[in-house]
Amino acid sequence: MADLTTDFLGIKSPNPFWLASAPPTDKEYNVRRAFEAGWGGVVWKTLGSEGPPVVNVNGPRYGAIYGADRRLLGLNNIELITDRPLQTNLEEITRVKKDYPDRALIVSLMVPCDEESWKAILPMVEETGADGIELNFGCPHGMAERGMGSAVGQVPEYIQMVTEWCKQYYSKPVIVKLTPNITDIRNPARAAFAGNADAVSLINTINSIISVDLDQMAPEPMLDGKGTHGGYCGPAVKPIALNMVAEIARDPATAGKPISAIGGVTTWRDAAEFMALGAGNVQVCTAAMTYGFRVVQEMIAGLSQWMDEKGYASTADFVGMAVPNVTDWQYLNLNYVTKAKIDQDACIKCGRCYAACEDTSHQAIWIKEDRVFEVNDAECVACNLCVDVCPVENCITMERMKPGEVDPRTGKVVTGDYANWTTHPNNPAAQAAE
Amino acid sequence: MAHGHQASGIAAGRLPEEDIAANFSDLHAPYAPHEAAVAADRCYFCYDAPCVTACPTDIDIPMFIRQIQTGQPETAARTILGQNILGGMCARVCPTETLCEEVCVRETAEGKPVEIGRLQRYATDTLMAQDVHPFTRAEPTGRRVAVVGAGPAGLSCAHRLAMLGHDVTIFEAKGKPGGLNEFGIAAYKSTDDFAAREVDWLLRIGGISIETGKSLGAGLTLDGLTGGHDAVFLSIGLGGVNALRAPGEDLPGAQDAVEFIAELRQADSLAALAVGRNVVVIGGGMTAVDAAVQSKLLGAENVTIAYRRDRASMPASRFEQDLAAAKGVKLMFNVMPVAILGDGAVTGIELEYTAVQNGRVAGTGERVTLAADQVFKAIGQTLDGAPDGVALEGGKIAVTGAGRTSVAGIWAGGDCASGGDDLTVTAVAEGRDAAMDIHSALTA
Numbered sequence: 001m002a003d004l005t006t007d008f009l010g011i012k013s014p015n016p017f018w019l020a021s022a023p024p025t026d027k028e029y030n031v032r033r034a035f036e037a038g039w040g041g042v043v044w045k046t047l048g049s050e051g052p053p054v055v056n057v058n059g060p061r062y063g064a065i066y067g068a069d070r071r072l073l074g075l076n077n078i079e080l081i082t083d084r085p086l087q088t089n090l091e092e093i094t095r096v097k098k099d100y101p102d103r104a105l106i107v108s109l110m111v112p113c114d115e116e117s118w119k120a121i122l123p124m125v126e127e128t129g130a131d132g133i134e135l136n137f138g139c140p141h142g143m144a145e146r147g148m149g150s151a152v153g154q155v156p157e158y159i160q161m162v163t164e165w166c167k168q169y170y171s172k173p174v175i176v177k178l179t180p181n182i183t184d185i186r187n188p189a190r191a192a193f194a195g196n197a198d199a200v201s202l203i204n205t206i207n208s209i210i211s212v213d214l215d216q217m218a219p220e221p222m223l224d225g226k227g228t229h230g231g232y233c234g235p236a237v238k239p240i241a242l243n244m245v246a247e248i249a250r251d252p253a254t255a256g257k258p259i260s261a262i263g264g265v266t267t268w269r270d271a272a273e274f275m276a277l278g279a280g281n282v283q284v285c286t287a288a289m290t291y292g293f294r295v296v297q298e299m300i301a302g303l304s305q306w307m308d309e310k311g312y313a314s315t316a317d318f319v320g321m322a323v324p325n326v327t328d329w330q331y332l333n334l335n336y337v338t339k340a341k342i343d344q345d346a347c348i349k350c351g352r353c354y355a356a357c358e359d360t361s362h363q364a365i366w367i368k369e370d371r372v373f374e375v376n377d378a379e380c381v382a383c384n385l386c387v388d389v390c391p392v393e394n395c396i397t398m399e400r401m402k403p404g405e406v407d408p409r410t411g412k413v414v415t416g417d418y419a420n421w422t423t424h425p426n427n428p429a430a431q432a433a434e
Numbered sequence: 435m436a437h438g439h440q441a442s443g444i445a446a447g448r449l450p451e452e453d454i455a456a457n458f459s460d461l462h463a464p465y466a467p468h469e470a471a472v473a474a475d476r477c478y479f480c481y482d483a484p485c486v487t488a489c490p491t492d493i494d495i496p497m498f499i500r501q502i503q504t505g506q507p508e509t510a511a512r513t514i515l516g517q518n519i520l521g522g523m524c525a526r527v528c529p530t531e532t533l534c535e536e537v538c539v540r541e542t543a544e545g546k547p548v549e550i551g552r553l554q555r556y557a558t559d560t561l562m563a564q565d566v567h568p569f570t571r572a573e574p575t576g577r578r579v580a581v582v583g584a585g586p587a588g589l590s591c592a593h594r595l596a597m598l599g600h601d602v603t604i605f606e607a608k609g610k611p612g613g614l615n616e617f618g619i620a621a622y623k624s625t626d627d628f629a630a631r632e633v634d635w636l637l638r639i640g641g642i643s644i645e646t647g648k649s650l651g652a653g654l655t656l657d658g659l660t661g662g663h664d665a666v667f668l669s670i671g672l673g674g675v676n677a678l679r680a681p682g683e684d685l686p687g688a689q690d691a692v693e694f695i696a697e698l699r700q701a702d703s704l705a706a707l708a709v710g711r712n713v714v715v716i717g718g719g720m721t722a723v724d725a726a727v728q729s730k731l732l733g734a735e736n737v738t739i740a741y742r743r744d745r746a747s748m749p750a751s752r753f754e755q756d757l758a759a760a761k762g763v764k765l766m767f768n769v770m771p772v773a774i775l776g777d778g779a780v781t782g783i784e785l786e787y788t789a790v791q792n793g794r795v796a797g798t799g800e801r802v803t804l805a806a807d808q809v810f811k812a813i814g815q816t817l818d819g820a821p822d823g824v825a826l827e828g829g830k831i832a833v834t835g836a837g838r839t840s841v842a843g844i845w846a847g848g849d850c851a852s853g854g855d856d857l858t859v860t861a862v863a864e865g866r867d868a869a870m871d872i873h874s875a876l877t878a
């Protein structure tokens with residue numbers, strides 16, 4: 001069996017699956033049960049400054065979108081940071097860490113954006129014996145209105161400033177949690193590392209309205225006829241998170257820096273994908289909220305099986321392996337020519353490929369007698385839409401044309417040579433350079 | 435003289451060979467990967483799932499189905515086989531409709547459970563097709579255990595003990611291992627010689643040897659076994675059959691159903707197997723259904739199951755009853771045999787209608803006679819050949835806890851032991867649990 005032990009910032013955990021800072025990690029009871037269920041680490045739900053705790057709404061805090069058969073695909077929430085006294089949380093964190101020395105325990109923090117506030121809380125957190133802190137610069141609802149959460153994460157200068165304070169007043173690793181509610185994720189990441197952050201974690205939730213009640217004409221989740229925007233998470237946000245993780249992993253300014261990936265991790269495969277794009281570990285919330293703590297056992301067994309199949313002895317063996325293959329559009333090989341091919345034996349004759357291609361793409365699929373669907377290579381631009389809408393796996397495949405063959409669409413001979421947009425004759429910049 | 439379907443008496447070749455082959459193909463065809471994905475997607479990953487509670491071997495069903503969902507049927511198979519080493523056979527023969535699938539929340543909600551049995555088969559078939567054995571044997575302990583009987587309980591016990599490093603010798607009375615997996619159970623539930631293939635696969639753990647043709651009283655004594663081994667596990671099944679105690683039951687044509695099923699399972703050619711034109715099966719359990727349905731599939735024209743109580747009391751599940759009816763078997767309830775008729779061979783059976791009076795089945799006096807060339811008796815099996823000195827309870831070997839008999843150092847499990855349903859899956863659980871208890875005793 002592969003070794004899933006993970007070393008992230010010097011913090012060891014028996015596997016790379018951590019519970020993200022969120023309701024599942026709000027208190028000792030939950031965290032102990034999570035560790036018993038097998039989670040490698042926990043980021044304790046965000047603590048705020050000493051004093052009267054924040055309050056939460058007493059109506060619905062979550063809203064959901066579903067796939068077929070009511071499968072939960074996305075969740076949004078308007079819950080704030082912990083609404084329990086700071087001292088209670090600190091005492092619980094101390095006890096739990098003492099009892100689970102082999103697990104990672106990180107404390108998430110969100111206090112006002114002034115040095116005194118950070119200077120006040122950091123020594124108290126240091127005393128708990130927790131392995132590190134995560135700065136919550138991400139939550140897009142409620143706290144942002146008070147100048148915290150994503151209000152900080154959207155201003156790189158603030159990120160750097162607060163990170164520097166934390167590195168000054170706290171001795172253990174500092175992870176900066178980033179908001180995706182920003183145009184270019186690289187800027188806040190650069191700011192975090194400029195402030196000497198040990199790692200970034202992302203993504204926090206995405207600003208969202210999950211749905212609208214058309215009878216009451218108000219957004220969900222709705223309280224007394226009103227709703228507000230909340231943070232969106234779950235399987236639906238994974239593609240956005242994958243891209244943001246990859247952007248940081250391949251940015252020369254931050255390449256190779258530690259990343260803890262968050263965003264829709266539901267299975268072992270999701271975790272492996274994030275780690276291939278450079279994440280040293282992953283954090284999970286929605287999957288645990290949907291299926292319970294036990295779901296981590298699938299992730300552990302699945303990742304281990306996959307690593308055994310691939311011959312990876314430890315997670316470090318494959319972290320970041322896909323990063324070199326993430327590139328800019330301009331460097332994609334324009335001489336790579338493929339055509340869709342429909343396996344007539346596998347085809348069930350639903351015609352979805354035809355509808356997609358005929359109505360919305362390139363009219364490159366024929367419908368022939370007896371509902372036989374065939375690709376017209378003279379029109380096929382290999383867009384892949386037919387593959388994406390086909391309900392049968394591997395029924396439609398994209399077949400690469402061999403060098404020397406003539407592409408019937410362009411009439412040009414396919415060459416085996418790599419050529420991209422930067423040198424393409426249609427590129428004004430390329431011509432100008434000549 | 436008429437032949438084929440209309441041949442009178444007991445005759446072979448009632449159906450063309452290709453029809454018989456089609457009739458005896460897989461009852462539930464294996465899933466293709468896409469079908470498995472669709473079926474797996476229906477599982478809700480319930481908390482403290484009712485299906486797990488209902489499984490005698492406590493397989494973590496939601497977990498293995500989730501592992502199928504995430505594209506790893508091999509990992510799913512490990513989850514299954516870690517609890518139930520005969521998970522492949524149980525996927526085929528378990529009455530899931532009265533176990534895991536009966537309590538599935540989808541059954542409650544929609545009347546259509548997650549197809550747990552077929553998903554289990556998909557996972558275990560995938561792993562076994564890769565020709566790997568997923569467990570490795572611990573360092574040999576030097577301790578020796580005798581297992582008597584190579585049925586599901588014995589095989590399960592032996593595998594677990596071998597995995598823990600003990601040396602196991604299985605003594606089997608018949609010519610080959612497998613027990614009821616090999617000699618009982620309808621052929622359409624264990625196609626392509628699956629029972630034998632599964633035993634071969636199981637033995638790859640190492641440390642298990644099988645000696646066939648040996649049983650207690652025929653080459654073996656309990657004293658001999660206890661003298662030569664550190665522990666003994668008895669899994670000898672139920673070798674005897676109950677008699678009808680009706681006139682004519684010794685006539686040619688009257689036969690024990692288990693014997694017929696064993697002949698069928700071992701037949702080189704099903705087309706060469708003789709069956710009556712008119713067949714009556716006495717009984718109401720799985721053996722009765724297996725005998726009746728297979729008679730029909732061999733081409734018998736009229737097959738009747740005669741059961742002495744009402745439908746609700748029938749031990750065979752409603753699924754099995756409907757399967758029999760769908761194959762053209764007639765189900766008669768509240769009838770009991772009075773006499774098997776015939777002069778030199780069976781020609782008919784006289785039945786009397788029954789009613790339950792004060793909890794007992796009694797004849798009403800009304801009688802009916804059915805034409806029959808063949809009568810199968812399937813009214814239960816009994817313990818046969820239990821060793822002296824081991825206490826019995828209700829006609830079975832008395833056990834407490836994880837299969838401990840009245841004699842220290844001797845454990846028992848499967849159909850021969852008291853308690854539990856006489857199901858393959860129950861036998862596997864008992865064998866496994868006894869093995870763990872034996873291991874504790876040997877390493878204490």
